Amino acid sequence: xxxxxxxxxxxxxxxxxxxxxxxxxxxxxxxxxxxxxxxxxxxxxxxxxxxxxxxxxxxxxxxxxxxxxxxxxxxxxxxxxxxxxxxxxxxxxxxxxxxxxxxxxxxxxxxxxxxxxxxxxxxxxxxxxxxxxxxxxxxxxxxxxxxxxxxxxxxxxxxxxxxxxxxxxxxxxxxxxxxxxxxxxxxxxxxxxxxxxxxxxxxxxxxxxxxxxxxxxxxxxxxxxxxxxxxxxxxxxx
Numbered sequence: 001x002x003x004x005x006x007x008x009x010x011x012x013x014x015x016x017x018x019x020x021x022x023x024x025x026x027x028x029x030x031x032x033x034x035x036x037x038x039x040x041x042x043x044x045x046x047x048x049x050x051x052x053x054x055x056x057x058x059x060x061x062x063x064x065x066x067x068x069x070x071x072x073x074x075x076x077x078x079x080x081x082x083x084x085x086x087x088x089x090x091x092x093x094x095x096x097x098x099x100x101x102x103x104x105x106x107x108x109x110x111x112x113x114x115x116x117x118x119x120x121x122x123x124x125x126x127x128x129x130x131x132x133x134x135x136x137x138x139x140x141x142x143x144x145x146x147x148x149x150x151x152x153x154x155x156x157x158x159x160x161x162x163x164x165x166x167x168x169x170x171x172x173x174x175x176x177x178x179x180x181x182x183x184x185x186x187x188x189x190x191x192x193x194x195x196x197x198x199x200x201x202x203x204x205x206x207x208x209x210x211x212x213x214x215x216x217x218x219x220x221x222x223x224x225x226x227x228x229x230x231x232x233x234x235x236x237x238x
Contacts, residue, residue: 003207005045008231012098012209013040015175016168016234019049027056035236036083036091039073040098042232048075054237055082069097069233070214080237094213095235097220099228101176101198101208106227111192113161117152117200118144130159132181149174150204152196154189162189164197173207178222185218191225 003011010028013019017038018031028049030038036054040047050056057079065074072093080091116122126144131137142148149166161184167177176197178190194210201208210228212219223230 005042005232006047008100008207009040009042009045009047009098009234011170011173011207012175012211012231013038013047013049013234015170015173015209016211017049017236035238037076037079037237039076039235040232041067041073041235043067045232054079057082067232069230070095073235076235076237083237092238093235094238095233096211096213096216097223098209098211098231098234099223100231101202101210101226101228105195105198108192108195111154111189112187113154113156113189115152115154115192115196117196118146118150119200122152126153126160128158129153129155132160132163132179134179150197150200152193152200154184154193156184162193164190164193166197166201169205172205173209174201174205176201176208176210178219188225190219190222194222194226 010019010021013030017035020029020031022028028047030049030051036051038049057075072095076093080093083091116125123144123146131140135143143151143165149169151163151165153160154162162180164176164178166174168175176194178194180190198208210223211234212223
C-alpha cells in the first residue's frame with residue numbers, strides 16, 4: 001500500500017507518542033503526557049499535534065514555512081515562547097531526522113560478531129546472556145521474551161554489545177531503536193543488528209521507521225549505511 005508523506009508522518013508520530021487526528025482546521029492531539037507539541041514535516045507534508053493542555057496557535061507558519069531539514073519550525077518556536085510566557089520555566093524544542101526502511105535492504109557483509117535475533121533459538125540463547133547494565137531486570141525480561149517486539153543482538157563473551165529493538169510501535173508500524181556499548185562503537189555493529197531486526201519485524205508491521213536526534217551523527221550514519229530513505233524531521237516541545 002502506497003502512503004502519502006502526511007500519512008507516513010502521522011503513522012510514525014502515533015507509534016512514538018500516540019496521535020488523535022483533529023477535525024478540519026483543528027490540530028491533532030498528541031497523547032504522550034510528557035510532550036507539549038509535535039511538529040512533523042517533510043518536503044510535501046506537515047503535521048502539528050498539540051498536547052491536551054497546549055493552546056492552539058492558529059495558522060501561524062504551519063503551511064507557509066518552506067521545509068528546511070534541521071531548521072526549527074516557526075510554529076513550534078512560537079508555541080515554546082507562549083508556554084514560557086504562561087510561566088513554565090523549562091521548555092525545550094528538539095528535533096531530528098526520520099527515515100523509512102525500504103522493502104528490501106541491500107546485501108551486507110557478515111557482521112564482525114555473532115548476531116542472534118528473536119526467533120525461538122535466539123530467545124532461548126538470550127536467556128543465558130549477561131544483562132547489560134543499562135537495562136533494568138524487568139525491562140530486559142520483557143525484551144528477550146519478545147513481549148515488546150522483535151530484536152537482534154551482537155554478542156561478545158556472552159554479553160550483548162549492540163542491540164536493535166522496537167521501543168515504539170502501533171498496529172501498523174514500528175520504530176527501530178539501537179544501542180551499542182561504547183567500547184564497541186565504530187565497528188559496524190549497529191547496522192548489522194538493525195538489518196537483522198528489520199528481517200524479523202517486517203513480518204509483523206507494514207512500515208518500519210528509524211529516527212534520531214540532530215546531534216547524533218553516529219546514528220545518522222547507521223541510517224546511511226543501511227540505505228534508509230529520508231522521510232522528514234520530527235520536532236517536539238517538552
